[in-house]
Amino acid sequence: MDWSVITGNAGLLGRAFLTTLWVAGATILLSVLLAFPLAVMRDGRIRALRWTAAVFSWAMRATPALTLLFLSYYGLPQIGIYLDAVPAAIAGLTFSAAGYNMEYIRAGLRAVPATQYEAARALGMPGWMILRRVIVPQAIRTIMPPLTSNLTLVLKGSSLAGMVAVTELTGAGMALISETYRPFEVLIVIALAYLGLNGLLIRLQKLVERRLGPGAA
Amino acid sequence: MSGTEPLLRVEGLVKRLGAQEVLKGIDFVVHRGEVVAIIGASGSGKSTLLRCLNLLISPDNGRILWKGREVGWVERGGKRIRATERELLPYRTEIAMVFQSFNLFPHMTALQNIIEAPVMVLGRPKAEVTAEAEALLAKVRLGHRKDAYPHQMSGGEQQRVAIARALAMKPEALLFDEVTSALDPELKGEVLAVMRDLAAEGMTTISVSHEMGFVRSVADRVIFMHKGRVRESGDPKTVLANPQTPELAAFVESVTD
DSSP, rough: OOHHHHHHHHHHHHHHHHHHHHHHHHHHHHHHHHHHHHHHHHSSSSSHHHHHHHHHHHHHHHHHHHHHIIIIIIGGGGTTOOOOOHHHHHHHHHHHHHHHHHHHHHHHHHOOOOOHHHHHHHHHOOOOHHHIIIHHHHHHHHHHHHHHHHHHHHHGGGGGGGGGGGGOHHHHHHHHHHHOOOOOHHHHHHHHHHHHHHHHHHHHHHHHHHHSSSOOO | OOOOOHHHHHHHHEEETTTOOOOOOEEEOOOTTTEEEOOOOOSHHHHHHHHHHTSOOOOSEEEEEEETTEEEEEEEEEEEEEOOOHHHHHHHHTTTEEEEOOOOOTTHHHHHHHHHHHHSOOOOOOHHHHHHHHHHHHHHHHHHHOOOOOOGGGGHHHHHHHHHHHHHHHOSSSEEETTTSSOOOHHHHHHHHHHHHHHHHHOOHHHHHOHHHHHHHOOSSHHHHETTTEEEEHHHHHEEEEEEHHHHHHHHHOOHH
């Protein structure tokens, strides 16, 4: 075992760690923000929006994340849209993740009993207020566990960004291995880094769940 | 009260659910301060009627006049069309509803449940609404429970909070949809006591109820529904004592406690 391969390349691995944090963090945030309105549209009253959301969900889940990633990095320039590697990776991963996120959010929104809508409507609340004040706070308890589970997959999936020349953890690690022939040490450190990042994500879930406070049915 | 427009006037109300006609032309009026009870076997259309009154479901035909003005339909470009949900909101704040299964918001305390709509919908100052809500909780004998969440309260307590929540909107009429049906017998009394207080204060209420004791002693008028029609109506003491139709006679027989 020779750990000097790690200490000697701490700078490279550190930067790769931050890149993974940035790509995964941005993907998680954007994909959740994108998925919420899509989930609402999917079960909403407006037919065209319902249809749009359904097609989005189907297309994003049916296509490999890697294909979407390649499409945004290699494909888009052909139609005049040039994205750097990192934004292209974030875009591809975000669309892929949003397709799944919206289904978990939708399931949570549906789990709130119809009588809650009825009570809120009877109090004269408009639709958006019912959603924000009554439905989402209740649905979030149902949404959090499966959504977080999906987000750990998204975080690990950020390693795909290495395929479009983003120097994130896995990509940097593979480059390092081909130089040093020390796969064990490098991969153990990379595994621990993912472990730490996902540990953070799960702590965040617990924090959100606790902040929602008591009163769950 | 003669000569004045009734608070609520219902004319020829029809509601279809699928192929079935649930309400087949309902007519009645409710005057300010009246306590009206709607009775009838399950499936007679009582709850559907109540939900049509505040337009939680929209009737297929007929008219509802609130203080002389038609609600649920608007004139647009010379055509009579259904009002949008948004156009119904002001009306809903004037006619509050209490449900069989309470339907409190589980993520809010008793107090938060009560102040939610006055603050968010009516845009009233929170401090003022909170003071009123505390008074309402005291009135339904739950002054000590303001910080309790629904799941920490008994059914009777939850229903009294639900009544306070409805009253906090300062409605001009209250709709009660079988508000004691989901409660254990020993808890019905505390809710019925609150309903009696409201009647005594002159609150206009329209209740769907199976509590014949309450109907007999508190209601000014009873409406007996059968298969989507009003079969009998009038002073409960007279109507219930001398049924004019075999349907009401059978119903009174079946619910005699």
